[in-house]
Amino acid sequence: MLVLDWESYQNTAWGNGNWIRAFTDRVHARTGVWPLVYVSAAFIHQIPADVRAKCGLWVAQYASNAMTGWQVRPWNYGRYGEAMRQYTSNGRINGYTGPLDLNYFRGTREQWNKYANPNSHATIPTPTPAPQSVTQPSPPATTGxxxxxxxxxxxxxxxxxxxxxxxxxxxxxxxxxNINRIWPGQTVTYHGTATTTNSGTGTRIHVVKHGETLSGIFGATGWQRVAQLNNISNPNLIRSGQQLRY
Incomplete structure (x- = not known):
């Protein structure tokens, strides 16, 4: 799980929303993950609206500093639309000695996996689907x-x-x-123009458009294979019109 810990202590960028935006954009560009942003409830206003639209909030707000155990519905639970809530730094759980930060994730196990690793298969075993009598054909190599x-x-x-x-x-x-937030059963739609062709040898080709990057085309987990396949030594240097085998 990738998280930006947004606090004032030893933070020279404190109060700078543009820094938050630059950081989360950089994390996403490098990993394909939109990180959570940990922040005190009193300073949620420092998080830009466009960052909040892409990154889940992990909000810290305590009703008191009194010792407490696990709470199913902490004080002000869900008030800020947060993904996760830290409700104490003086928590106690059997088997641990001393105070603990206690948190509540306001989602399902599958949603946690989407936050933590959206570009890979979930590690939770899933039932093997029954064989289908009809196989959905692949779309044509060039399509509208x-x-x-x-x-x-x-x-x-x-x-x-x-x-x-x-x-x-x-x-x-x-x-x-957000293409990193999809769930089984949803319908996703391709609205691009024809950018893939077939070389006639079974190898598929993507023609690079202006402004495209390897990771933007093939994803955070696929660009390395494409770079190797096309003998690209510097993945930051691809040019408009270049044909990439994949």
Whole structure:
């Protein structure tokens, strides 16, 4: 789980919302993960609205400093729309000696996995689906907008793009508005133009557009393989019109 700990202590950027935005954008560019932002309830106003739209809040607010145990519904639970709530720094749990920070994650196990590792399959075992009598055909190598896919368990947008051959990732529209937040059963839609071709040898080709990056096209977990396949020594140097095998 990646988290920005936004506190005033030893923080020369305290009060600078642009710094928060630059940090979370950089984390996402490098890892594909939008980190949580840990912040006291009194300073939520320092977190820019666009950051809050992409990053879950981990809010600290204590009713008192009195010793407490596990609380199912802490004081002011959910008041700030937070993903996680820290409700004490003086908590006690059997088996541990001394005070503990106690927190409550306001979500499911699957949602936790999406926050922690959105571009990989969940590590929780899932039942093997029954064999299907009909196999959904792959879409044509070149296609227009509007191709729809129903999300399967363990899917990511990177995985769907690789399965369908439809790139770049930012051409996919998802119900949450964030391609790192998808759930099984949802329908995601490709609204890009035809950018993939077939070389005639079974190798698929993506033609680079202006402003695209390897990680932006192929995802945080797929660009390394594409770089190696195309003998790209510097992944930051690709050019418009370049043909990439994948």
């Amino acid at each position: 907008s509007g191709y729809r896919v129903v999300v399967r368990s363990g899917d990511t947008i990177s995985g769907i793009a690789a399965r369908t051959g439809l790139w770049p990732l930012n051409a996919w529209h998802v119900p949450s508005g």
